[in-house]
Amino acid sequence: MxxxxxxxxxxxxxxxxxxxxxxxxxxxxxxxPAMTFLAIFSYGPMYGIILAFKEYMPSLGIMGSPWVGFDHFERFFHLPKFWTYIWNTVKVSALITIIDFPFPVILALMLHHVNCKWYKKLVQNFTYLPYMLSLVVVINIARVFCSPTGGVFNIIGGWFGVDPINFFGEDKYVFWIYWFTGLWQGLGYSAVIYLAALSGVDQEQLEAAKIDGANQLRIIWSIEIPAIADTVIILLILAFGRIFSVGADKMLLIQNSANLGASEVLSTYVYKVGLLDAQFGFSTAVNLFNTLVNIICLLTVNWISGKVSETSLF
Amino acid sequence: MKMKSRFDRNFDIINYTLLGILLFIVMYPLYFVIIASISDPNMVNAGKTLLWPRGITFEGYAKILEYKEIMVGYKNSIIYTFVGTIINLVVLIPASFALSRKELVGRKLFSALCLIAMYFSGGVVPLYLLIKNLGMFDTIWALVLPGAFSIYNMIICRSFFVGNVSEDLYESVKIDGGGYMRFFFSIVLPLSKAIIAVMCLYHALGHWNGYLSVLYYMRDPDKYNLQLILKNLTESISTKTLASEGMSTDYLADMQKLNEMVKFSTILIAALPMIILYPFVQKYFVTGVMIGSVKG
Missing domain, CATH: 1.20.5 (Single alpha-helices involved in coiled-coils or other helix-helix interfaces)
Structure with a gap:
């Protein structure tokens, strides 16, 4: 029953x-429609990953090409420049993530303490205008600014007797160009999210602090920073999940034959050996290595953030 | 109202001043490019145009308009952006709505498929070969179809629908005998104008500003978009100047001068549409960040 x-x-x-x-x-x-596109353009190419273990012959196709095992990976790991590429990649992602994160927080706090409405709007709106511009435009602006002839930096340097520097022609400036343009373009936009968090600060606490005679710096330090700390930490943790994923688009714009030593990152290398030199197997191997490192970073970071803040991605 | 303390007054003065300096730092590069683009290149090179234009000339712009490629690039960019954005929205919005319905059978599976695809991909070469095999090289489809469904934006849209579309509304449609279709078109869409505008903006910006997929999949220069043409132009200008040894110094100087002028006007030509659009769309940026930040 x-x-x-x-x-x-x-x-x-x-x-x-x-x-x-x-x-x-x-x-x-x-x-x-969404699932169809996902199947064709996301899952479809995944089968091409086997290229990383094959020597691709156009006449034989992906399936018919001979297996080479881990040869491509071994070749990549033994490249004399292997660590240079890794370091270049980490430098423009991890290092910049760390250096960058205080700036939008500070900007948001400063804007939050502006009482004059139009001034606040003015600064806010103009500081995130560069976010709209394309990378090509941004890097071109950097290029004319850094130009050895008539570039603003070199003109100002000239006043102090500094010889003109070709910023785009030397390894050591690549990081600075990448960092500065990123900050210039993203500062105002990144501040928006903190401004939103700041508008949620407990008003009663704020009033009580004011009655107790707390000055603005004290309010920032004891009330506002703790209030947005969670947001800051989460965003920082998330940023660390993307440490190895540096897009090729910006670096390709900065890159030229004179600064390759610092501007060759994993993604530009994948593009170069894959699409320009047509070493399909090798490029896929490098790409797969990069993807796997990305995922390891992401899962680690996700696990840590789950512990720290009970906020995780999945 | 209590008077501000002296400390707070000083704080304000410093705060306002620093923000003013920041505003200057952010805006000056754009300002410099504008004044340099209408100045005599000799003046620019001598560093005499740091604050205002000197020897005003519009030759740089006249020269740019002679480049047929720029106009072709403009046209291509407009087409790619328009078609691409429409496809994006048609794919994205209904799918996000479906995934926002808790009763959807297989919702977990679909979400997992999306998440995996977001972080794991075949890579540059496998996609390249796929697009080649599909015969999409040199067609607009290579640019707009592979990224037609943006998973990141789906997550934002989905959380918008979860937070903003109440169950009661669906119940009332159901009582009237309507299904999801009617619910979506007659109730959800009108409620979602904000998120649709935000998504429209994000995708359009991506199509307009991007150049990488054009570089990968387009062989025919007549199919290049504006960004790629500008990238190539900058590079060819600098190599041309280097390679033109053996020409008369007068001619060289002329070329040099021309190139110097064009390099500023090209930047402005490419940036102009965005700068013009900016005042109209900037509020949607804030909306987008807000919706994106409440995802959990």
Whole structure:
């Protein structure tokens, strides 16, 4: 008796899954285009990953090309420049993440303490205008600013007797160009999220502090910074999950034959050996290595953030 | 109202001043490019145009308009942006809505498929070969289809729908005998103007500003978008100047002068549409950040 009821229940539930799915057919129609694109352009290329273990021959196709095992990886790890590429990548991601994070926080705090409405709007709106500009435009602006002839930096340097410097032509300036342009472009935009967090500061606490005679610096230090600390930490942790994923687009713009020593990062290298030199297998191997390192970073960071703040990505 | 203490007054003065300096630092590069683009290049090179234009000339712009490529690039950019954004929205908004419905059977599976695809990919070469095999080289489809579904933006949209579309509304549609389709088109879409505007902006900006996929998949220079043309132009200008030894010094000087002028006007030509659009769309940026930040 008991079992039959149970059976009936399971049967009912099983049936109801199909019934429910049928009743939701419209939702599946909504999902269909997205899932089709996902299948073709995200999951489709995943099978191409086997190229990392093959020597690609155009005439034989991906399937027919001969296996080479881990040869491509070994070749990559033994490149004389292997550590240079890794370091270049980490430098423009990890290092910049660390150096950058206080700036938008400080800007948000400063803006938050401006009482004059139009001034606040003015500064806020103009500081995030550069976010709209393309990387090509931003790097071109940097280029004319750094130009040895007529570039603003060199003109000002000239006043102090400094010889013109070709900033784009030397390894040591690549990091600075990458960092400065990123800060210039993203500062105002990054501050917006902290401004939002600041508007949620407990008003009663604020009033109480004011009555106690706390000055603005004291309010920032004891009330506002603690209030946004969570947001800052979460964003910082998330940024660390992306440490090895440096897009090729910005570096390719800065890169030229004179500064390759500092501007060759993993993604630009993948592009170069893959699409320009047509070493498909090798490029896929480097790319796969990069993706795996990314995922390890992300999972580690996710695990840590789960511990620290009970906020995790998944 | 209590008077501000002296400390707070000083704080304000310093705060306002520093923000003013920051505003100057952020805006000056754009200002410099504008004044340099209409100044005599000799003056620019001599460092005499740091604050205002000297020897005003519009030759740089006239020269740019003679480059047929720039106009072609403009046209291509507009087409890619328009078509790309429409495809993005048509794919993104309904899918995000479907994934926001808690009763969707298989919701966990679909979300997992999205998350995996967000962090794990075949890489540059496998996608390149796929697009090649699909015969999409030199067509707009290579630019707009691979990224048609943006998972990151789906997450933002989904949390918008979860937070802003109440269950009661769906119940009332159901009572009237309507399904998800009617619910979506007659109730959800009108409620979602803000998020649609934000998504429109994000995707359009991505299409307009990007150049990497054009560089990867377009062989025919007539298919280049504005950004890639500007990238190539900057590079060819600098190499041309280096390579033109053996020409008469007069001619060289002329070329040099021309190139110096063009390098400023090209920047402005590329940035102009965004700067013009900026006042109209900037509020949506803030909205987007807000919606994105409440995802959990």
């Amino acid at each position: 008991k079992t039959s009821v149970k059976q009936e229940l399971t049967l009912n539930r099983k049936k109801s899954v199909w019934v429910r799915m049928a009743s939701q057919w419209q939702l599946y129609v909504f999902l269909l």
